[in-house]
Amino acid sequence: MSHQVALSFEDGVTRFIKVNPMETVADASYKARINIPLDCRDGACGTCKAFCESGSYDGGDYIEDALTDEEAEQGYCLPCQMMPESDLVLQIATTSDVAKTAASTYTATITALHRFSESTVGFTVEIPNRDDLVFLPGQYVNMTVPGTDQTRSYSFSTGPTQHELSFLVKITEGGLMSEYLRDRAQVGDELELAGPFGSFFLRERKRPALLLAGGTGLAPLLSILHKMQNDGSDLPAHLIYGVTFDHDLVELDKLAAYAESLPNFTFDHVVSDPASTAPNKGYVTGLIEPQHLNDGDVDVYLCGPPPMVEAVRTHLDEQGITPVNFYFEKFNNSATGPAGEAPAPTEAELAAAEKAAAETGRPVALGAATPQPGDLYEIGEEHPPVADSDAQFDARMALELGALELTIGRLTEQQLIEYRILAEASTASIDKDRFTDAAAFTDTNAAFHEFLFRCCGNPVLLEAYNRLEVTQLMHQVLRTAEWVDERVPHDHLAIVEAFERNDRAAARELIVDHAEHAKETMRRAIAQRKVVTA
Missing domain, CATH: 2.40.30.10 (Translation factors)
Incomplete structure (x- = not known):
């Protein structure tokens, strides 16, 4: 019988292939036009070496130089020789781009x-x-x-x-x-x-929102407004739309329609050209009022050119306001590629971020990377620093709720099996409300939380998650920790069960609750470290 093999690439993309009886994984991959690393095809060079996360297989024939006995015992294998005896999950040592496999x-x-x-x-x-x-x-x-x-x-x-x-x-x-x-x-x-x-998207709404658009940066914010309307949210949202010339203004009728149909939504537009006939002349920052910032208890979503992003940052600093969340997407219309237009960014170039240490007192920056020449977009997030690590876990939860929407009801049977295996593995280092091995838990916990992002087929979202550096923070804080909220491992299993039932509402509630349980575990560990060092 044939078996399904999951090929998990380094950039977070996972592709599935069917391997027929007496067929090697490499042959099946190339039949599916997924060009995993390969050279000799005889088990002699080791170029195709991969790691088998789960499943059984016949390793085939190979020489010691290609794969040592110790490596084989650890789970390494040669796809050019191996034949599955069950469904498999393989880690492939390259990116999906190199392997010429891509998103849908x-x-x-x-x-x-x-x-x-x-x-x-x-x-x-x-x-x-x-x-x-x-x-x-x-x-x-x-x-x-x-x-x-x-x-x-x-x-x-x-x-x-x-x-x-x-x-x-x-x-x-x-x-x-x-x-x-x-x-x-x-x-x-x-x-x-x-x-x-992309990782620029509407997060779960808990507070007012300020939406800032520059030029055609209005597009993703129109999509966000449609989602707000569908969700029936009555939280305040204000949009400020800025352009250079009057003829750059578009879709004002749609904004007016949302102002009529979406409770507590308002908008303004502004034109920088002094000769404009618009009621507001100048820049977006000139229309940001104190009530829009809500003393910092606000989610800011900004899509526009880099100078606009920096101008908004400067304005917020001058006002002494640090928003709870600041999500931005920069685009550079002046960037030119070989054809005179900004080329599409590569998946690896798009989202990058930095996390400032909480003790610096500066925002926790979760984006963006320095763009490579020709990049069109930079995507990032910023959150206020908190000594008890809540910001990182809230940001992780927000990303996970997005990943949930992209994957619920779409995971294959094999993916659900892998998800359950990862959940069960994360429980092995906990005995009721005590860590038996905090470091091992941190590693298995990281694999569990990364799983949905790997299944999205969106390397930018995976990169946004990785840049939160939650795992690094947990390794630092939990190194000597003993107590853990005993609901944490049960949360993992319950989330998987919700996915197995295709129960979106339950999964969302569990992810939100799990974030609170994780934060409580971190708070206790931080407090204990302070007592020890006092």
Whole structure:
């Protein structure tokens, strides 16, 4: 009989292949157009060496130079020789990009074009398998420019539950996609999409929100507004939309409609051109009022060019305000690639972050990385420092709730089995409310929490999670800890059970509760360390 093999790549992407009887994993991979490392195919070089996380197999024939007996005992294997005897999970020592496997792709058909002005084009597409494309409000896809092998990245301006998918594009002179949309695009044209990508998305709402958009950075915020409306939230939300010239203003009618239909939503727009006829002239920061910041108890979502992001940061510093959460996505319209337009960022380049130590008194920065030449987006987060580590765990919870939406009801039977194995492994180092091995728990706990991000097929989201450095913090704080909230290991198993039942509501509640149990464990450990060192 055939077996399913999960190939887990270093960038967090997991791909599944079917391996037939008497077929090696490497042969099956290449049949599926997944080019894992391979050279000799005879078990002589070790190029394809991988690690088997679970399952049984016949290791085949190979020489000592390719794989030692000690390595084989540890679980290392050679895909060019191994034949599965059960379903397997393999760690592949390369990224999915190198292996030429990628996120899901879709063929879309343009159903509407709206050339708003000389500076902006909007367009709408449909895909036949719409239910297969699950995204979070604020995320983006990569599009292949028709007639080329070049891709460009655009955020959805429609919500996750809307059938049609819409986008806003700023026209850049000499840009491949810009010129296609401006000069040649027609209803009925086909576009290739890949994604979704990105870690800029609406988190669970607990407080007022301030949404700041620069130019076509309005697109992901429109998607976020649709989600807010669907959720029935009545928490205050205010949007400030800034552009350079009057003709850059788009979708004001949609914003007005949301102001009518979404409780406690208001918006302003501002134009920087002194000759503008708009009621507000200047910049976004000039319209940020104290009530919008709510004394810092606010979630700020900002999408715009880098100078706008820095201007908002400066404004907040001058006001002495540190928002509870500051999520941003920078895009650089002036960045030019070989074709004169910003190329799509690579998955590895997109999201990066830094965490400032809590004792510095500066914000905990969870993004963004220095962009590589030609990058279009930088994505990141900032949260206020707290000595008891709550910020990291709240940020992890917010990301996990996003990963939940992307994976619930979509995990395969094999993935659910792996998820349960990881949950059970995390309980082995706990006896009721005591750690038997805190370091081992921290490692198995990290594998459990990373799992959903690996299943998303979104390396940017995985990178955002890794940059929180929760595992490093736990290793530091729990090194000598003894007490653990006894609900923690039970939470892991209960979350898996909710996924097995496809119970979204239960899974969300459990993830939120688990964050509180984890924070209590960390607080107790920090307090104990202070007593010991006093």
